[in-house]
Amino acid sequence: MIQKTTKLTRIGMEAVKHMYHNQSRLLYASKVSREIDVTYAHLVTILNQLEEKGIIKYYTKDKRRKLIELTNKGKQLYELILKFESLGITL
Numbered sequence: 001m002i003q004k005t006t007k008l009t010r011i012g013m014e015a016v017k018h019m020y021h022n023q024s025r026l027l028y029a030s031k032v033s034r035e036i037d038v039t040y041a042h043l044v045t046i047l048n049q050l051e052e053k054g055i056i057k058y059y060t061k062d063k064r065r066k067l068i069e070l071t072n073k074g075k076q077l078y079e080l081i082l083k084f085e086s087l088g089i090t091l
Helices: 002-006 010-021 029-035 040-052 072-086
Strands: 056-060 066-070
Touching: 010 029, 010 040, 010 066, 010 072, 029 040, 029 066, 040 056, 040 066, 066 072
Parallel strands: none
Antiparallel strands: 056 066
């Protein structure tokens, strides 16, 4: 249900979850891709979509290293996902 509404893929939701739980540290796209077990190229495609939706923000010093973080909208999205899951609704 949430995937249809937000048009997030499973990997996109996994990335949002991972970023939410790791807010206290610097997150680079390359490290997130390894930690959620997807290719860097695939994750960057998804992150670009998340950025267009205002869910994440990129901070780059150069084109090769992409520092990423959730926006307030991204944090709210993940908290909504948690509410669904607490009701026993699997996303």
